Amino acid sequence: MDYILSIVVLACINMIAVLGLSIFTGFTGLFSLGHAAFVGVGAYTSAILTYYYSVPFPFALAAGAAAAGVVSLVIGIPTLRAKLRSDYFAIAILGFGEALRVILENLDITNGARGLPGIDSFTTLPVVLICLAGGVLVARNFLRSRWGVACIAIREDPIAAEMAGVRLFRTRLLSLVVSAVYCGLSGGLLAHFLSFIQPVMFTLLQSTQLLAAVIAGGMGSISGPLIASFVFIALPEALRVAQMWRLVAYGLLLVLIMVYRPQGLMGYSELSSLFRRKKAEPVRRQP
Amino acid sequence: MFLQTLITGLSIGGIYALMAVGYSLVFSVLNFSNFAHGAVIMLGAYVGLALATKLNFGFGLVLAGSVAGAGIIAVLNEKLAYSSLRRRKAPSLYLMISAMGCAVFLENLVYATIGSRFYAFPEFFGRQVVTMFGSSLSLLDVGAFLFALTAILGLHLFISRTRTGIAIRAGVCDMTMCSLMGVDLNRLISIVFLLAGAFAGVAGVFLGIKYLVYPTMGWVTNKAYIAAVIGGLGSLPGALAGGLILGVVETFVSTYVSSVLRDVFSFSLLIAFLVWRPNGLLGIDSEDKV
Secondary structure, three states: HHHHHHHHHHHHHHHHHHHHHHHHHHHOOOOOOOHHHHHHHHHEEEEHHHHHHHHHHHHHHHHHHHHHHHHHHHHHHHHHHOOOEEEEEEEHHHHHHHHHHHHHHHHOOOHHHHEEEOOOOOOOOOHHHHHHHHHHHHHHHHHHHHHHHHEEEEEHHHHHHOOOOOOOOHHHHHHHHHHHEEEEEEEEHHHHOOOOOOOOHHOOOHHHHHHHHHHHOOOOOHHHHHHHHHHHHHHHHHOOOOOOHHHHHHHHHHHHHHHHHHOOOOOOOOOOHHOOOOOOOOOOHHH | HHHHHHHHHHHHHHHHHHHHHHHHHHHHHHOOOOHHHHHHHHHHHHHHHHHHHHOOOOHHHHHHHHHHHHHHHHEEEEEEHHHHHHOOOOOOHHHHHHHHHHHHHHHHHHHOOOOOOOOOOOOOOOEEEEEOOOOOEHHHHHHHHHHHHHHHHHHHHHHHOOHHHHHHHHHHHHHHHHOOOOOOOOHHHHHOOOOOOOHHHHHHHOOOOOOOOOOOHHHHHHHHHHHHHHHOOHHHHHHHHHHHHHHHHHHEEEEEEEEHHHHHHHHHHHHHHHHHHHOOOOOOOOOOOO
């Protein structure tokens, strides 16, 4: 039972990070291969605060999320201002994520590549569920706000959006910071759940997993990525018997999704819309 | 000391350039970042290793075998994972994710079947050392550097002089137009991947000899992306220049500043180039157009 519980908690923690990336990728249309680094920043900041300075857990979590947001400004301001092509942006943020990991590996306070053991495990299922529910609520309201609508407009057509008066740089930066804050929160919860963190846990592979959940779940959807991330966490656990082969299957799955169902599980729709009466499908330019 | 560092840097840079050329070639034609390139390099090294240890082939045959093997793997990779996306004109980021999936798939396939052991190539060159201007250089370093230069020059001649080369350059400019002029795009792209794979095979063998062969050795291609960006994505002379510059700069940073900061420095260089000079040193202008 404990085992299943811990899988559920892990999946929910992962869902929070995926939710953040979904705002950035699924709704603003920018791809990131470095968001695991923001999870890492959140994890390390909050863990260091509770571990060395015995800061209360909620404040440490908030600090971790805030730190991730601030760090995202460091990469976001120069790259988004330069209006990089979207694939160049993905490579730039990949480089940033890797550089951040190397820095984490070489600081004294993070205990280097050996990792930080013995963090108090404050994260319980209710805490995670509250964070996740709050996260979904905030994301939903954010996407319905002026800013969220501006994000979606940029995804559909940056040039037309700019013509309509959307400020590209500011809106994209806001979306990046919001997504990084989600990732930071997820990192803080992760650190206080596993009670051990290591820089290796926040590499390009993890960034890809986050992005894969967003893509597999479907762009422009909140529920799709959440379902996909749950499956991505739970499925490998169910396949534990086949230890070595699960990552093989995972890689294959990514390729198959891209080849056969690029719109993902719930592309541009929500779970709740399945239960509503069918409205006329809006005409959409297929990518 | 200075000269020694410079030459070590150049030899590492030569290997970076070999990796960057293949990566850049694919980028120039299909406009996406082929993250599976590292996995192809790794498989090329394994093919070479199998030939060298199981069949006791000499260096020339090992190199040829690995070039052929990696080339075929790269072509298959394109056929299975990219071609349908390409035909559907999917955004390049879908191709990137598919490539990432391939990398994860291939790497873990090797883990699951061959295992995570580190293997060493038999010593082809021994530990021969040449002394030049008072600094000693390993024969392997010099050989790798010269071979990289020759191979890239050969590719450059191929691309600029032959019919197929002209077709490739036309494809870089405009795929649709190129196919209207009667070029078989599928064949052309297979050739591009074959070339990229061949270079990956060479890079794999040299990496394997210089270091070791193991499933995650392909991650070094991060450096190839950086080299390609510095030189200008899609430009072959750029990939060579970028590889050499990156190799030299990295070696100097790790010798004179700190070996720990080396990677941070390289990645910062990548970001700086992308922000201020996204077309690199020798790249062609490629703005997003309306």
